[in-house]
Amino acid sequence: MAHAATVHPHPEHAPGQGQVGVYTQKLGMWIFLCSEVMFFTALIGSYIILRWGSVEVWPRPQSVLNIPLTAFNTFILICSSVSMVKAFAAITHGDQAGLKKWLVVTCFGGAFFVGVQAYEYWHLSHEGFVPGGFVEGSELFRRALEGHIAGATGGTIVPAAANLFGSTFYTMTGFHGFHVTCGVVCMIWVTIKAFRGGYTQTGYHGVEVVGLYWHFVDLVWIILFTIVYLF
């Protein structure tokens, strides 16, 4: 007597009750991104508390970090989000060629970002700025001392705050970079699948879901760049 549809072992195709109108993989990605928001909140929140709750003097980021380079890097990452949008638009219109092209551009954008960040880390640590803070007598320590922010106490930089800048900078940007790297890996995987004709005008969920992740990672970077590099 039951006329309900026969069960299909693949849950994502099973009929359901009262969904939020979002297919399962996309819903899953949104939920995953909520947890990522909390993760970055812990790191960025700690930075904000440590820095602006400190009565001590913090180094001015501009005197230590390479703002022009990283600003350009930010631009590239944003461009890769744009290319991601174009890739998604392409496949929703059945444009296989467009999909492949823009996915490749996105991969390069992401890889470029990671590459520049790796270079940035190499350069910084070479010049005396490491997770533990500043190396005594190093070039960057000298520049940090010169370009300090006068705090509540005025006066010169306190090494403790310099230490904390190292701790927070590397942890936040490092984990962001790790997330971008994972994103690039997924992006390459999706690109390969696209080249094998794995996506169609009606079957593009993988592209959309990876795209969501990519935009999220971009958004986190915009926040990070603003708070850490520009303030």
Place this chain on the structure above:
Amino acid sequence: MNWWYPTLPPNASSFGGEIDSLFYIILYITGAVFFITEIALVWFLLKYRHREGRKAVYIEGNTTAEIVWTAIPALIVVALGLFSQPLWSRIKVDIPADAIPLRITGKQFEWHIKYPGPDGRLDTGDDFTRRGELHVVVNRTYSFALGSEDVIHSFFIPVFRLKQDALPGTSIPGWFRATETGQWEIACAELCGLGHYRMRGRVWVHTQEEFDQWQASQARPAAADTTATPPPPTRRRAP
């Protein structure tokens, strides 16, 4: 310490009695709730136990009941909170200004107590430090700045109902006034390493005379930080 009626240790400080009163008020309220609910539970277990032919009554709920047993507990607990707030403020926020200052520092695994000396001011030439020994005068108000040299400790004097975590890198204020003379123990109440269990100190509450005698025997600059010479025994209270 009785099995059948729990009691707190003797109280020897000015705000300790108020903390105890609060404790007992809460005990009576929670005790009443405990008896009512648990007796109801056991009563239901017995009265509604399955017997041949017994059928449950199909009841899905009662909105009035929900409102009542949400509102009444809410009123009780919020009232309790608001009622307790002034005492908390008095103990932790309002540090009396005219108190005798002490500097207490925890370090693995002992308490260092710096006394202001006869001039009553810290960071002057007549200061001296004792390890693990707190000597105070009865009915005099003391304030302290609590710190730590290494990890988090917690300065705990049970009979004063006094507890404050000691954080490295921060100085935390507190105060107390002892109301009974005697000798008691100081403990560390925050895990601080392998010697946490033996980070013990002692507090002596003296009369003014006894304290002056003791202080006079301490305030020789060369004698600071030497091994403790116990003062003459005062009237000893049971721990």
Place this chain on the structure above:
Amino acid sequence: MSTAAAPVAATHHEHHEMSFVRKYIFSTDHKIIGIQFLFLSLFFLLVGGLLAMTIRWQLGFPGRPLPMGGLFPQTMAPNGMILPEFYNALVTMHGTFMVFFAIMPLLVGVFANYLIPLKIGAPDMAFPSLNMWSFWLMIPAGALMVAGFFVEGGASAAGWTGYAPLSADQEYTGVSTGQVLWCLSLIVFALSSLLGSLNYITTVINLRAPGMTWFRMPLSVWALFITAILGLLAIPILAGALIMLMFDQTIGTHFFLSASGGQPLLWQHLFWFFGHPEVYILILPAMGITSDVIANGSRKPIFGYHSMVYAIIGIAFLGWVVWGHHMFQSGMNPRLGTTFMISTMVIAVPSAVKVFNWLGTMWKGDLHLHTPMLNAVAFVAMFIIGGLSGIFMANTPVDIYIHDTYFIVAHLHYVLFGGSLFAIFAGIYFWFPKMFGKLMNETLGKVHFWLTFVFYNLVFFPMHLLGMGGHMRRIYDPNQYEFLQPLAPMNKFVSISAFLLGLSQLPFMVNFLWSLFKGKKADINPWRDNGLEWTVPSPPPHGNFAHTPTVYHGPYEFSHPQAAEDFLPQNQPLPAAPLQPGGARQETR
């Protein structure tokens, strides 16, 4: 009125002939994964329990060599005499194993995995492969944690709460690698937990069978769903904090090291911002299971179903704004203490509402005191005590005295053991027949229950008194303090009761293992319950339902006046209501 309950072999398998390894080891079937979690976490429950026995040995008989102490290495207990540093590792690892590797996986890993798809009428979780990873990540997590005992310096010894800077710099504890392993293990655990939460939330939102509206879901599913949301949002905070701590330990950062500018209080804020939602993760599923079992055992609808749902949601919401109550004495601005006190007081209210509703469920019921019901009722009775004791420590002035004493230990064990663990036992006794197709032995079940109940209270109730006496936590040798020496007989009493409590678990272990192989065959619905899981064979086939069920009403239609039986499965329509005067039928819900 026939249901889809006829045991029909599922014919839709595209998975065809799966190897033993794919079917039972690297399985993506939520039921197998739930059972894998069951075996793993029962093992860790045993480990945590043995650690507790060792702690109690030291506290009851300080200075006396452990029986079989010769087995311990010199660095831990030379000639069986527990060293203070080993004692600190014992208390740390007991808490860590119990919270992360026993209670959480038992409540969530087992019951969320096993029950959610079945109870909502779904063939499996939304992401079965991810689910498999969720389980298998627990293996390296567990291995890393256990490894701490075998490295130089021993296992983590900074408390399960890992306060910095004690935990951040090895010079303070003498523990180096062990402390790092603790962080790493929990980071891997966090990933496992996150993948699980992701699955449970997506599944409940998107995979409910037709007719399974939100307010027809069983309270166990509601509780597990809300718990998953808590976990999703809280565990990443822990992960972030652990990463910062691990960096302080290894690569020279200074987040929590005040000597170089860090803030020890930052660790506490991060840890407890995670930690308070965490304790609601540890209790909400237990409440959900209790609701299902009490309704079943009372043969009566849950009293106030809607209120129960709102209470779960209320507890979860409020759980985010009370974390400071773990930090009243920490040196945090005391003015914040007042706000946290008020919010903490308020969170007692939804819990109280739930207790009253459980009592209301039993009232005028037809109480069948089978083993699951006994355990569920014990949950209520013990949770009342645990919840009420919480009021003492919520009160900031009283907390000055009882913070970091055994009063707190009493409270946490009343809610975690008296609460969570009894509910876990209720759940295992209740769903064992469905999981394994065999019945557990009722007599042994009752013996286990009564022995556990009695000895459990003898262990933990006196701890309130110890705390009132000022007995601090994590103290290797209380006899060092004169004011604690009169409490030594009570410590001894607690320890002996604890050993007997440990032995009382033997009937459970025997019952569980024996019944797996030799238990009486369970039929499809031995508890005469309404959930959808009781409409499919024991154990259910891969894919669960031969035909997607249709749900007609809520899960607690027991003793419905028009029903033929005193239960009514959710996939059976409500009986037609009698005609009212005028010919209209009463509305069905």
